[in-house]
Amino acid sequence: MLIDETFESVRDRASRIEARRAALIALALVAVLLLIAAGRFLLSPPPDVLLIERASASDSAKDSSRGERGSADAEDGDVVSESSEGDAGEDAYGASSNKRARIWVHVSGAVRNPGVYELPAGSRVHRALEAAGGFSEEAASCGVNLARVLTDGEQVHVPGADDPPLTPEAGGPTGLAAGGQAAPVNVNTASEEALQQLPGVGPALAKRIVEYRRQHGPFARIEDLRGVSGVGDKVLARMRPRATV
Known part of the structure; x- marks a missing residue:
């Protein structure tokens, strides 16, 4: 009888200990789950929100930049168009404000590649000669005015060493120097x-x-x-x- 009571007492105590252990384990699991949930709630959303905000700010900046560039391009296009229309009637001497204007010049005589060349308006004789490859070995280049401004449709003729002297027409465009008696x-x-x-x-x-x-x-x-x-x-x-x- 005494033995039975002792056994019952030990079994009850073991049951209580086992129940406590199970309760502690359950509480620990609940605490871990709560910590995980809290961590996901507290830590995960802020980076997502920050990335969204940064992306939105970046997209806004890009849209703003594109808008400004579009406006600037439109304004530049208007300026170029007005400049082209306003300068259409200018000759080569006033063509510096119209960078898109072109002229055609015939280069002949003692140059490496005689021919007709397209040049920017306002170009000078030296540009035409460069386009034609420069003076040939037989060129008499001393009388060529390299600094003169070219006009559309003119001819630049470079005489050779054996060519007779050319007399330029009065007031006419030419690559030769005109004047009186030259010094010896x-x-x-x-x-x-x-x-x-x-x-x-x-x-x-x-x-x-x-x-x-x-x-x-x-x-x-x-x-x-x-x-x-x-x-x-x-x-x-x-x-x-x-x-x-």
Whole structure:
């Protein structure tokens, strides 16, 4: 009898301990679930909201930027259109304000690639010559005004060293220099560029004259130029009126 009572007491105590343990485990599980739920609720939403807000702000900034660019493009387009219409009647001298205007120029004579070239309005003679490949070896470039402004439809002619002198028409556009009697050129002191002012002397011949002078000394008289390769009676006759020693 005593043994039975003792056994019952031990079993009841074990049951109470087991019930307490189960309750504690259940409470612990509930606490863990609550913590997980609270963490998801407290931690997860803010980044999503922040990303949405940032995306919205970025989209708004992009839309605003596109709107401003569109307005600016529209305004620029209006300005270009007005400028084009307002400058349509200007000649080459006033074409600097109309960057889209073009002119056509015929480049002929002693250049590497003669032909008709399209250039921006307001271009000068040197641009036309660059388009044509520059002076050829036979060019007499001393009389070409490289700084003159071109006009639409004109011809720029570069004479050769053996070409007769051209007389430009009064008031007409030309790449040649007009004027009165030119100063004589001293063949003993003139540079290559200065020697090209002589009729019949191009860059190649001027270089040979300077080289001959460097090797043989100064010329005693004009006839001594015959010793230079390329200077014959015909060329010497053209040089004589303006050459001096």
